[in-house]
Amino acid sequence: MTGQTVILSVSEGVAQVTLNRPEKLNSFTRIMHAELRAALDSIDRDSSVRAILLTGNGRGFCAGQDLEDILDPVSRAPGPVGPTLKEDYAPLVQRLHDHVLPVVCAVNGVAAGAGASIAFACDIVLAARSASFVQAFVKIGLVPDAGGSYFLPRIAGTARALGLTMLGDKLDAETAAQWGLIWRCCDDQDLMPESRNLAVRLAGMPTLALGLIKKQIRGSVQNNLVQQLELETELQERASRSHDHREGVAAFLQKRPPSFKGN
Numbered sequence: 707m708t709g710q711t712v713i714l715s716v717s718e719g720v721a722q723v724t725l726n727r728p729e730k731l732n733s734f735t736r737i738m739h740a741e742l743r744a745a746l747d748s749i750d751r752d753s754s755v756r757a758i759l760l761t762g763n764g765r766g767f768c769a770g771q772d773l774e775d776i777l778d779p780v781s782r783a784p785g786p787v788g789p790t791l792k793e794d795y796a797p798l799v800q801r802l803h804d805h806v807l808p809v810v811c812a813v814n815g816v817a818a819g820a821g822a823s824i825a826f827a828c829d830i831v832l833a834a835r836s837a838s839f840v841q842a843f844v845k846i847g848l849v850p851d852a853g854g855s856y857f858l859p860r861i862a863g864t865a866r867a868l869g870l871t872m873l874g875d876k877l878d879a880e881t882a883a884q885w886g887l888i889w890r891c892c893d894d895q896d897l898m899p900e901s902r903n904l905a906v907r908l909a910g911m912p913t914l915a916l917g918l919i920k921k922q923i924r925g926s927v928q929n930n931l932v933q934q935l936e937l938e939t940e941l942q943e944r945a946s947r948s949h950d951h952r953e954g955v956a957a958f959l960q961k962r963p964p965s966f967k968g969n
């Protein structure tokens with residue numbers, strides 16, 4: 707399935723979703739949001755997909771909201787932000803964050819504003835060495851959105867979250883990796899092969915367990931120890947009833963590679 711602003715391709719169990727407005731650094735219009743929703747709906751209907759890979763076309767990953775698209779056609783002043791935040795960004799961030807499948811994000815260039823928030827909502831983020839992350843909101847008199855103010859203090863700590871969001875300076879990919887904002891940074895030419903290999907590898911893993919691991923790790927941010935121990939027990943009971951658990955144990959004992967199905 708290929709829209710104008712989002713390209714979807716599926717192979718080897720991986721659905722690659724490519725944001726495709728390269729001339730505007732893949733900034734979001736309402737049309738791009740709608741096409742991205744359609745791509746994610748299509749992935750949800752396709753049982754061959756076991757992992758998602760999100761990236762951008764051209765020299766940017768995503769420059770957040772398209773600042774032309776928010777202008778009132780008559781006054782040329784920015785319109786109200788509420789509708790797109792509620793109808794587009796919040797459901798998108800929630801969907802990526804809570805998706806039952808592993809979501810790899812390959813940040814091929816600058817990730818600014820909501821573009822950075824969307825990357826942080828994914829499970830494993832790789833970035834090209836030339837890529838950067840910019841909390842651009844303050845430069846246009848806005849505050850972080852699309853989950854940015856949720857993710858940043860949790861993954862970077864309050865001091866770095868405040869510095870990044872209040873100053874709006876570019877953070878290079880290498881520093882982002884050193885600060886633990888992303889999984890790793892790689893040479894530009896290696897980004898897509900490495901990200902793809904990772905997504906294919908995840909697609910061959912026990913993906914039901916991977917979905918439950920996401921729930922566990924994300925749950926632990928809010929839970930106390932008692933709640934987390936209860937969550938671990940509940941999710942481990944579910945994992946232990948899976949085909950993949952039986953297969954993993956059998957393969958280990960028979961000294962052969964496992965064949966996981968994701969159920």
Ligand code: T3D
Nearest residue numbers: 729730731733769770771772773774776787818819820842
């Ligand atoms: O409604 C709401 O506002 C609610 C939603 C808010 C969520 C948000 O994301 S708010 C934050 C919006 N994003 C920004 O403020 C980032 C704006 N862009 C930049 O600051 C810079 O472009 C970058 C730091 C990302 C990259 O800089 P650079 O020098 O590498 O590229 P550039 O030359 O600025 O951009 C290249 C082209 O993309 C250029 O177009 P042109 O002149 O070649 O025709 C530029 O205008 C366009 N572009 C980049 N970002 C956006 C954009 N066009 C529209 N909207 C953008 N966000």
